[in-house]
Amino acid sequence: MNRWSLTLVGVLLGTCPATAGAQAAGAGPSSTILELKTGKQVYEAGCVSCHGPDGKGQSQELTGFERPPTFPDFGDCPTSTAEPDVQWRAVITNGGQARSFSRVMPAFKDLLTARQIDQVIDYLRGMCRETRWPQGDLNFPRTLVTEKAFPENETVVSASINAQGEPGVGSTVFYERRIGSSAMIEVIVPYDFTHESGSWGAAFGDLALGYKQTLFHSLAKGSIFSAGGELAVPTGNTAVGTGGESTVFEAFAAYGQRLPADSFLQLHTGIELPAHPDKKPRAYYLRTAIGKTFMTSEGLGRRWSPMVELIADRDLVSGATTTVDVIPELQIPMSKRMHILGNIGFKFPATNTEGRPRQVMFYVLWDWVDGGLLQGW
Template sequence: METMKVFRVLFSLCLLLQFGHAAAGSDELERGEAVFSSHCVSCHGAAGQPDPESALVKALGVVPANFSDKLFNSREPVSDWKTVVTDGGPALGFSEMMPAFGGVLSESDINAVLAYVKTGIGGEHDYPDGDLNLFLPLRTKKAFPEDEWVWKQRYSGLDGDDAWKNTLEYEFRLGTRAQGILEVTYEDKGSTSEFGHFEPGFKYVLKHDRRAGFILAGAAQIGVPLNNDAHWEFLPYIAVGKVINEGLTFQGSGRLKLDLEDSDHSSAEFAGVVHWTYTSLPRNVFPALEFVAEVPFERGTGAERKDAVQLSMLPQARIGLNKRGNIALNVGVELPLNDTDRYDWRGYVYFIWDFADGGLLEGW
């Protein structure tokens, strides 16, 4: 019952977060179209679709971005495009053939042409926008659908044998709003080392609004045991993301960890994180603070009795490794705030490769 109350509060919070900014005005779009016609059409085409057979494109040696491709148009945040328009393609590891317009166009002209590319050329579509692709936290679940490999490592300092947990996760877009998930875990507990679970899953974006900076998704995974001690699990969750302002983002999630063979080992998990996004350049260090509350279904008795809600804090940082930031690390430490017999501390390192934005050797 307490778990359902927390889920209702979380859902209410999701509704309250849906406030946003005004849409681009018609004057701005007209101005953006004029800028596009004057400075962009020759390479990118009148409708945002370059002609690979044109003499100019052949002379460039690279086909310019196709803004009429709605998936491509939606993938990246406007801040990345603004960096490329202002400072040129090499600023984010793209082609040198993309010139810098920062000395030619005013900032308002650049903002207008980007609004036109997103709204006028991109048009209406149902792909969640890249502005809602917030940084991956350590424990909080993401709402945005990804094309990504993530290698997660967790070290737990325990009384007795310390423990390592390795997780390899493959995430892939399905259609406009959905994502498939394939995840496998391997655990080393000092005296034993073995695979833990294989966790296939599915995520679907329930609501997204670029102008409001808001996204909400629901997902579920199945934990398939890969050793004799592991149990079948069902892991449904909801996740929300919100762009608070240019310097801060918030993400939250609520998840049930249901042991299908022994319900006493089930629990609920609620997490939230705030990232400080102080710059639009991806190759930087972005600090964050995350809090997690776990609610065990069975608390036990006597000296082994668990707290009703187990709290932990996770200071962490996203570290963009290449210019595009699609290859990155997320590092942090988890500190129990109560029920400290669970573990002394936990260290995390995530290696992230968003392969839709380029290969491992690109963008450096």
């Protein structure tokens, strides 16, 4: 009996594929017929023997294998809602190895139709009973500048390098951590290298602490809306041009919208209110990003997301003009598990170009809830 027939027998007998072999001998030809019409039926036939009736995992005495550290709890909202459907679809279709998880999870591509896989995903989603948690399908790709509305657990290291004019390198570390179902705190640590008066200098910029709260999300409408604030303290060095002029409070709103054909739109707008407007002017900004995600392996492989950002800023002082930048960029999958991503882009000043260099920009993102830096490759 080949591997897939053996797995199917395990499905029909309500056992894990790892333990199906002992029961396969008595199975007749009818064991290869699988007619399941609802997600609940699919789950009870092929999943419950390993994942348990409540999605928290069957007893290890019954499964016959040691549960891997990445074994999911579908009823745990913080971990089960964060991923988009395509992540689950890839693992159910092609097995745990599709995202560099344990091979204990078999592939069901020869046993279930695409419709049945989608039905069981819908059933699994229902195991999280709290509707306040936004689903991962509203977690659109992170851009280089525009803030997204989805609350995250991740660490990001970004950098920008002047491609013309005065040399300079800027770098920033972002640490983001979710609070409950819909909130997030963010710590921002910039460190810049400047070249003024013919010599290089380096110093920390203005450290910042941010908070973001999701106010509305709808999977049916493909929309998510958040608002938040950020407080930056003048820890930079004015002598080398890395900040240090004034404490600044920022209030902002962020919106994400799913568009047809795996496309998306993100908007981010806000106002900056310095404590000392005589040293640093008040300012308003509007940032937008539009992009599309392309997936390999018939939509189940790695995801690539080209995007274009339009960044507009204006000081709220008499006679000020609007500064506009255009940033074409590409988010790149680095790990097989898709928890480590990169993004590279190029910023072109479109208005007020004098003294504003073009820049190469990039980041590396680590979604540490999904695994360590050395895992998932």
